[in-house]
Amino acid sequence: MSTTPPTSTPQTSTPRRAAPGVRAAVAGVWVTTAAAIGYVLAFDPTDRTADPTGPCTWHALFGINGPTCGGTRMVWYLLHGDLIQAARHHLLALIGVPFALYALVAWTARVWFGRSWPLPRLSRWVYFAYGVAWLVYAVVLRNLPWPPFAWFDVPNLT
Secondary structure, three states: OOOOOOOOOOOOOOOOOOOHHHHHHHHHHHHHHHHHHHHHHHOOOOOOOOOOOOOOHHHHHHOOOOOOOOHHHHHHHHHOOOHHHHHHHHHHHHHHHHHHHHHHHHHHHHHHHOOOOOOOOOOHHHHHHHHHHHHHHHHHHHHOOOOOHHHHOOOOOO
């Protein structure tokens, strides 16, 4: 009596959507991002009109550009298609925008629709180097008074 092993069919697992709390977190990030973009579009950060949030606290305390100085102006110029001025106001944030946007869309696709997108597998040294470069650029290089660094200076408009 011979027994033949049962043939196994490959099990295809359908990706499942995440729990409602996680989906709400993703939606919250999108709503917050939309609100921030709406704020930037409503209150032009490139003019000399005071915004409701007041002047930059870092600039007011220390008198120099800080790690995020120029970020809202970078977003404003990016939304208006002026990449040169966006780079001038915060180069390293501009470099990070496509990566952050892709990560947000990939996260949304996985959590809301159960679709996995490939994520870049970068060494933690890449993230560490980016963080160090961000701080050196944002706090040191942009505050040097001679060219080419003076071009990256973000003037305090308020």
